[in-house]
Every structure is written in structure tokens, then in C-alpha cells.
Amino acid sequence: MKKLMFVVPVLLMGLFSMSCSNDDEGGNNNNVDVIVGAWKISSIIVDDTDIYPILVFQGVCEIETVSHFYNDYSVVNKTFQENAEGDCEAGPDDNGTWSREGNVYTITINQTPTSAELNFSDNNNKFTTEQQFEGQTARVTFSRQ
Numbered sequence: 001m002k003k004l005m006f007v008v009p010v011l012l013m014g015l016f017s018m019s020c021s022n023d024d025e026g027g028n029n030n031n032v033d034v035i036v037g038a039w040k041i042s043s044i045i046v047d048d049t050d051i052y053p054i055l056v057f058q059g060v061c062e063i064e065t066v067s068h069f070y071n072d073y074s075v076v077n078k079t080f081q082e083n084a085e086g087d088c089e090a091g092p093d094d095n096g097t098w099s100r101e102g103n104v105y106t107i108t109i110n111q112t113p114t115s116a117e118l119n120f121s122d123n124n125n126k127f128t129t130e131q132q133f134e135g136q137t138a139r140v141t142f143s144r145q
Helices: 004-014 052-058
Strands: 037-046 066-069 073-083 088-101 106-109 112-117 119-121 127-133 134-145
Touching: 037 052, 088 127, 112 127
Parallel strands: none
Antiparallel strands: 037 066, 037 134, 066 073, 073 088, 088 106, 106 112, 119 127, 127 134
16 A cells, blocks of 8 residues: 555546546537536545545645646646645646547647546546556546536
């Protein structure tokens, strides 16, 4: 578990490319896709254990990132980072694009594409994806903001 705590920020960076935003991101009710809106991580399950509360308790700032998906296929990740005092503060925005083929979404940030299958639930207000990292599977759930 300790090893996982050190790799979680790296794992999350890959997953943050898969976040979303709320329906007003598109400016109307005719959204291009269900992913349009603002999204934030709400659960991270590893080995049947939700480690999200542990990360919150430990002050891992990266889990506060909110991803905004827009109708024009652009995405903006509003990131958070630790400052010199150890507090979380707004970091630089990561801008990119997104596309969809079936249930597979591809997010490109800094010219690096990341693809994942997203499974929507709760009337499209949550989605879950799985990531492999150093031999472990993390099931990450995002909730609409």
C-alpha cells in the first residue's frame, strides 16, 4: 500500500485526462456528448479498498483537479498542486482535446493521447474507468460537478 501511495499522483495524471464538466460547459442543452461538463474523482478502488479518503487525508492535491469537457471537443483540467507551506493551491491549467469512438474516449493533453473505456452510471452523473499501473488495477470513479 505504501508503494501505491507514491505512484498514485502519476496514476492520476493519466486519469485526469479522462475527466469532464457540467452541462453548462456547452452553452446549451444540445450537448455533443454525455461527457460534456465538469468532473472530479470521487473514488479510487485498489484491491477492494477505496484509497480516495486516504489520499484526501494525506493532502494529495492532484485529486482536487476538475476536468471540463466542452462541446467543441476541447478539455481544460483545472489542476491543484502543493505550495511551499504544504497547502493545496490552483496550479496551471492543462488544455487539450477529446474524442470518442464507442465507449472509448481519447484525451490529448500536451500532444500526448490517452485512451480509456468509460462506463457511465447514475443517470450519466458518474463514470468509471480502470487503469493498470505497476501490476495493480485501479478502478477510478468520476462524479459530475
